Amino acid sequence: MKRNIIISLIGIAVLMPLGLISRQIGSIPNEIGDALWAMMVFCIWRIILHRKKLSTIALISLISAFLVEFSQLITWPFLVAFRKTFVGHMMLGQGFLWIDLLAYTIGIICVFGIFKVMGKKTIKSLIVC
Secondary structure (H helix, E strand, O other): HHHHHHHHHHHOOOOHHHHHHHHOOOOOHHHHHHHHHHHHHHHHHHHHOOOHHHHHHHHHHHHHHHHHHHHHHOHHHHHHHHHOOOHHHEEEEEOOOOHHHHHHHHHHHHHHHHHHHHHHHHHHHHOOO
């Protein structure tokens, strides 16, 4: 349990700067940053729901990412103002794009796969010992 939380914290610590850097390099498509953001969302949910199955965390992460993207269609003044701040823009994005949903899905599938493989390697190494 603690191992999963530590790995998720490390994931966040790695994914956050990678996502920020991806936005600074013009040759990197925005969708890469979106996928990295979704992977970070998965890591956050993994910390919060550390006792749940990975598939449940993946589903909740995907729903969360989709809700954030669809929330970009809402133009309430306070929400628009918050999105114009750095933190608001990083958390909620700006401007709905269908392609972002695909990027989120790919990112979550990737991080789900990484956690799944890491879990199997841990189990195998425990059996060998």
